[in-house]
Amino acid sequence: MPGKVHPDALIEHVFGRTGEADDTVLLGPAEGEDAAAIDWPGGTLVVSSDPISLAAAEVGTLGVHIACNDVAASGADPRWLTTVLLLPTESDDATLETITRDLDAAARTIGATIVGGHSEYVDALERPLVSLTALGAADRVVPTGGAEPGDHVIMTKAAAIEGTAILAADFGDQLGIDEALRTRGEAFLEEISVVPDARAVRSFATAMHDPTEGGVITGLLELARASDVDLIVDRAAVTVREETATLCGAADVDPLAIFGSGALLATVPETDLDDCLEALEAADIEAASIGTVRARAGETPTLALDGESIVDPVTDELYPLWEAADAGD
Template sequence: MPGKVSPDELLAHVFDRTGADADETILQGPANGEDAAAIDWPGGDLVVSSDPISLAASQVGSLGVYVACNDVAASGADPRWLTVVILLPDESVPIETITTDLDAAASEVGASIVGGHSEYVDQLTRPLVSLTAMGAAAEFIPTGGASPGDRVIVTKAAGIEGTAILAADFGAELDVEDAETVCDRAASFLDEISVVPDARVVREFATAMHDPTEGGVAAGLVELARASGVRLDVDADAIPVRDETARLCAAAGVDPLRVFGSGALLATVPSESVADCLAELAAAGIEAESIGTVREPAADAGPALELGDETITEPVQDDLYPLWEAADATDEA
């Protein structure tokens, strides 16, 4: 089954196997819903996060930078340093394309590539790039910092990354009016994957921030609820969904709230600060909406996402995986 390792597996096999005992310098270690670690050091809170990505060579470098740096930014830090591991299937994949994109994207977010590793691995069928991003924060902001009474906000829109993937992988097969134009616009969404600018604004107000990836905004909200031990009451209709996203998702039979969500930033903000936070985002040219409220969990229940009429307590699987599996099965047949 593709996708993230389940929280139960992480709890059973990962979180208690972390080498030497943690000391007082570790502010945040491995935990469900937490995408970055935080370490106390003289320059502030050092935030560290790692992410792999596997795509076509023309996209893997820039997207890899954005995805790794998003987790650091969503923890309250400015991304400063990157290490990069590049694994290539063979010499037909040009490493210069990947490194050119890495250089451009890292320059855009203000991070320096300080080391890494590269090699050819003939078991691969496409490039695999894994990045570790690091940055300093005046104050680490966890995923698990939401408090009852806070408001939930989201920047940009749901399914930004998923929309671009649908256009690239399935656009030719989907029954969408004016498909070529819609897919061209959707492909441009990859330019909006970075949430570094969003987080620089929101961190001045936020009690918690989170970067939704696999499983989309719905998965990100569940992860935030579980990490914080709260219930999130969210108005599904208040979550922004772009026209291109709605049309491509409808044609593919998938939920815009349950496809890859990179490009949006989720945050909780004290209710008295919401108007100021949204105003600052607007001034920076970043769209955002207040979509829900943080509540105490019900007495007889644990953390949950109340998304309209639906109560979600377990991790959300991404709706795109079945599409890829069906496509692979057709190719093999």
């Protein structure tokens, strides 16, 4: 099954193999942490890398936002990007034009500059692959692993923003949805960035994390595991938009278990909760308190979702749909 490497395998094979120790590294590879933080003369440099492989019409825009989201969710303003662009050998100049135009436009929307990278054609690829490294400066790093017992859990926007766009664009025909719903669902891609969300939240947050693969459920569990706490979350408090509910119902998938880019998860002390929500409202960003943080009760950090105890990341429920579609080709 495609998807993220399991946290246990990362702990065994990845996190301990990081080369020479360097005391300027303030936050290095760790479970649930999507960015690194480095002490530098200008303050703290936050760095994150992410690959994405999609159709040319989507890969540039999504690639920029997904890489920059991780930097923003660590408390920094994304400023610089490097881009590695790998293209199928049969690609023409129109493909390169589409991707680079979208990279440029997406970077401009968040005030970031593409400062370098690499491009080449690769025989083994069937569709473009873009890997971006985003860098930004932070006054205060907000880790994934900073949640404290007593904090409230908030979520901005809604569940499955990215997943809704994928369902509409990739599976609209087979789901039999009408054109109006498909258009509205595809437009969710315009809300993928959480840079504004993080700017509004970061001065209040003890932890921030953007849910991606595996959706809100996996994002919450990653936050719990990184912070060594339990999260108690009310499913009914998680915003699921009408378009998302309709598409997920047609596809028989859980909106909390499909790609969640576009939402920001954060933990906030109770004394700062109202001020944080007011700051988000002032920024015209919808948000809700969806749960609380408590001290770990058992051997393993747990996400308690309406009484169900979740201790392992879920497999994103969109992967079987892609596999079924590929099998039918």
